Amino acid sequence: MAHLSELAAEPQRLSNAYQNWYRFSRNPSAVIGTAIVIICILTAIFAPLITPYPEHVGAVVNFRERHLPPSADYWFGTDNVGRDIFTRVVFGMRISLLLALVVLATAVPVGTVLGLLAGYYGGWVEIVIMRFTDIALAIPGLVMVMAVAAVLSPDLLTSMIAIAALWWTWHARLIYSITRQTRVQDYIEAAETLGASKFHILFREILPNCVSALAVKTSLDAGFVILIGSTLSFLGLGIQPPTPDLGTMVASGAAFLPSYWWESVLPGCAILFVSLGFNLLGDGLRDMFDVEDVR
Amino acid sequence: MSSALLSVRDLHVDFTTYNQTHKVLKGINLDIPPHSQIALVGESGSGKTVTMKAIMGLLRQPLARITAGEMYYDGRDLLTMPDKERVALRGTAMSMIFQDPMTSLNPVFTIGDQMRTILKYADRRLGRTRSARERKVRVLEVLGQVRMRDPERVFQSYPIMLSGGMRQRVLIAMALLSEPKLLIADEPGTALDVTTQAQILKLMKDLVEERGLALLMITHNLGVVRETCSYVYVMNKGVVVEHGSTADLFAAPQEDYTKALIAAVPRLTGETRFGTVEAMR
Numbered sequence: 182m183a184h185l186s187e188l189a190a191e192p193q194r195l196s197n198a199y200q201n202w203y204r205f206s207r208n209p210s211a212v213i214g215t216a217i218v219i220i221c222i223l224t225a226i227f228a229p230l231i232t233p234y235p236e237h238v239g240a241v242v243n244f245r246e247r248h249l250p251p252s253a254d255y256w257f258g259t260d261n262v263g264r265d266i267f268t269r270v271v272f273g274m275r276i277s278l279l280l281a282l283v284v285l286a287t288a289v290p291v292g293t294v295l296g297l298l299a300g301y302y303g304g305w306v307e308i309v310i311m312r313f314t315d316i317a318l319a320i321p322g323l324v325m326v327m328a329v330a331a332v333l334s335p336d337l338l339t340s341m342i343a344i345a346a347l348w349w350t351w352h353a354r355l356i357y358s359i360t361r362q363t364r365v366q367d368y369i370e371a372a373e374t375l376g377a378s379k380f381h382i383l384f385r386e387i388l389p390n391c392v393s394a395l396a397v398k399t400s401l402d403a404g405f406v407i408l409i410g411s412t413l414s415f416l417g418l419g420i421q422p423p424t425p426d427l428g429t430m431v432a433s434g435a436a437f438l439p440s441y442w443w444e445s446v447l448p449g450c451a452i453l454f455v456s457l458g459f460n461l462l463g464d465g466l467r468d469m470f471d472v473e474d475v476r
Numbered sequence: 477m478s479s480a481l482l483s484v485r486d487l488h489v490d491f492t493t494y495n496q497t498h499k500v501l502k503g504i505n506l507d508i509p510p511h512s513q514i515a516l517v518g519e520s521g522s523g524k525t526v527t528m529k530a531i532m533g534l535l536r537q538p539l540a541r542i543t544a545g546e547m548y549y550d551g552r553d554l555l556t557m558p559d560k561e562r563v564a565l566r567g568t569a570m571s572m573i574f575q576d577p578m579t580s581l582n583p584v585f586t587i588g589d590q591m592r593t594i595l596k597y598a599d600r601r602l603g604r605t606r607s608a609r610e611r612k613v614r615v616l617e618v619l620g621q622v623r624m625r626d627p628e629r630v631f632q633s634y635p636i637m638l639s640g641g642m643r644q645r646v647l648i649a650m651a652l653l654s655e656p657k658l659l660i661a662d663e664p665g666t667a668l669d670v671t672t673q674a675q676i677l678k679l680m681k682d683l684v685e686e687r688g689l690a691l692l693m694i695t696h697n698l699g700v701v702r703e704t705c706s707y708v709y710v711m712n713k714g715v716v717v718e719h720g721s722t723a724d725l726f727a728a729p730q731e732d733y734t735k736a737l738i739a740a741v742p743r744l745t746g747e748t749r750f751g752t753v754e755a756m757r
Contacts, residue, residue: 368579392584
């Protein structure tokens with residue numbers, strides 16, 4: 182009997198971290214998403230080592246080998262000036278991920294802090310922040326981003342600013358609604374009773390309640406940000422040639438459809454791959470945390 | 477009566493809503509001697525919770541206003557002392573047991589984390605220093621005192637992993653962390669089933685007696701009063717209508733309101749008739 186009771190007690194002893202890992206590893210979309218995201222990040226970091234023709238990133242021309250279909254030498258074929266498309270896709274991935282990283286690293290903290298403040302204090306703070314958010318959200322995202330990008334000179338930094346200026350509002354809205362629900366709980370009142378500082382209540386009591394929703398939203402967002410960044414480049418408002426960008430490559434390759442299909446379809450597949458990865462990861466995290474009403 | 481741990485004299489509290497003023501407390505007098513178990517009973521809306529919040533200093537200003545009266549804790553004037561000292565008393569000299577074990581714990585932290593944070597803050601206010609290790613030892617000790625069978629496991633658990641009764645015991649443990657002299661319980665265990673509630677009340681009574689604490693029990697449940705408290709204050713519409721030792725008050729209630737309240741207790745035997753205190757309104 183002693184053995185039995187010991188066995189029965191054993192699962193209780195598993196650490197919380199292990200239980201989370203177990204649930205995560207049993208979720209196919211989370212695992213596939215994570216794998217894709219890791220592959221993308223690794224190729225981006227080690228781009229100069231993996232790519233066969235790193236010199237093709239810049240303004241190189243090799244007209245003798247232009248428009249070549251995918252082959253053993255050129256995995257994704259070559260473009261209209263004879264550059265290796267695989268090399269440029271890998272470097273383009275680097276730019277897309279950088280874009281997502283910078284945009285989210287600015288928009289998420291800004292939106293989170295504003296959402297916390299609006300939700301916790303209410304009153305004028307809420308009116309100012311949330312009405313501004315509502316106005317920003319009422320304008321279609323792409324139109325807003327295009328307007329900002331068109332006013333400024335088109336380059337990578339402009340795209341980042343334009344997207345980040347729009348993106349924080351989504352996070353402000355999400356965090357605001359969670360804060361409103363959490364603020365009225367007894368444990369917040371208890372913390373106030375004990376004289377905990379506003380900083381403690383906002384960042385140590387309420388924010389941890391937002392973390393799961395924030396993680397889901399942020400990973401879903403990474404895919405969307407990359408998509409919007411590529412859209413901007415496709416329309417010529419984002420990154421300018423010769424810097425390799427997935428959106429720009431799709432646009433320039435589109436002129437040669439359908440005969441030289443690989444020039445736009447394969448960079449397009451790369452966009453699909455990376456945003457699919459982030460979306461699967463986000464969905465997986467959502468299943469795992471059981472978070473509702475994100476998106 | 478100056479020997480009382482807490483004494484409330486002629487307390488008046490007004491609430492202002494939409495430029496209309498409601499007198500909620502109209503001259504409350506209350507004495508809690510050390511090592512005593514006092515009950516404050518009355519129907520919903522009689523002002524029990526407002527009295528408790530006034531004592532703890534939790535009334536939302538400027539919505540609620542103390543217009544007259546005095547409150548002394550251990551001889552110190554609660555109404556005139558600086559905010560900082562007032563906050564330092566909360567959770568250290570006087571502690572509160574929250575009534576709803578489902579919403580009073582932060583779901584994203586383990587019990588151990590939450591209790592250590594409370595202890596850290598209490599220590600800081602009292603100017604004490606304690607290492608993280610010593611804090612954990614103290615938390616485990618208090619969890620043992622509320623008769624948790626496996627304090628180490630509870631320490632590592634998230635609130636969702638514990639039953640309602642265990643969570644209520646965690647809340648009691650939290651109130652005991654920094655050894656208060658006065659424990660205030662607002663409707664303890666009302667969110668639990670009767671059997672568990674009885675266990676919780678027994679535990680509270682034992683703890684209060686063992687450690688020589690004073691207890692102010694705020695409840696509408698006369699059965700609870702009879703079992704745990706020695707002295708009762710009966711409140712109605714913002715005034716104390718009657719007070720006396722539990723035995724006297726139950727044997728020979730003087731006021732009509734108290735009689736109606738006692739008559740309204742549902743009984744398991746005899747005819748099933750639900751009395752109300754409606755007649756008194």
